[in-house]
Amino acid sequence: MTPSDLPEDLRQKAAHTVSQLRAAVAEYQDVTYANSLGAESMVLTDLIWREVPQIDVFTIDTGRLFPETYDLIERIQRKYQRGMRIFYPDGSQVEGWVARTHINGFRDSLEDRQACCGIRKIQPFRRALAGKAAWVTGIRKGQSASRALASPVEWDAEYGLHKISPMLDWSENDVWTYIRNLHLPYNSLHDSGFPSIGCAPCTRAIQPGEDARSGRWWWERSDSRECGLHPRRKAPALVAAPAMGD
Ligand code: SF4
Secondary structure (H helix, E strand, O other): OOHHHOOHHHHHHHHHHHHHHHHHHHHHOOEEEEOOOOHHHHHHHHHHHHHOOOOEEEEEOOOOEOHHHHHHHHHHHHHHOOOOEEEOOOHHHHHHHHHHOOOOHHHOOHHHHHHHHHHHHHHHHHHHHOOOOEEEOOOOHHHOOOHHHOOOEEEEOOOOEEEEOOOOOOOHHHHHHHHHHOOOOOOHHHHHOOOOOOEHHHEOOOOOOOOOOOOEOOOOOHHHOOOOOOOOOOEOOEOOOOOOOO
């Protein structure tokens, strides 16, 4: 089955996403996709490798991922017969941080958690974006109040390049209809109540009706639950915006 066999409304959404990706390549040339290995990432990876292969695809192995996530990476590589560049944290920085705290020191304080995310995610992410003109993310407006404020093309001042979000208007149902109709690989943890999957010690299943981000860093206040790849936005109506693609 191919995207042309999807229901008409979803086929149009997929075509719109592809047109935004092509426009990004035309405008910025050197575009990279930060694959978070979530459900949206399976759709975007499929669309990019089918339709816009000029965009390179990378992911980050923090060293604390679920076994199911490593299994997913292997299944993606086998299905598409393509390599996804994998970036890793700097080993000496991980060693230093663990020596200063302890192996699960990210639970001790928000500062310790953000330091761990900084070493294991943000620094590899910065290396992956170095020299790029734009990066692509699979965030959707429906994922959180903060993400509802996102625009398809934004200047990412934090990382100094453009940020392309071509799936903002996709619903969760759209994502899963695409995945199931096209028999795409996905993380098996999604079948066990994990809507958003990051590092194993910082992700848990959620109950029906809970915010999709509530299974991430659940011991923190809801307004601190972003990893730093997608900084939170402030809006007058949002006193405490729940906190991303990852
Ligand atoms: S999600 Fe948890 S284990 Fe992963 S980098 Fe952040 S704090 Fe560290």
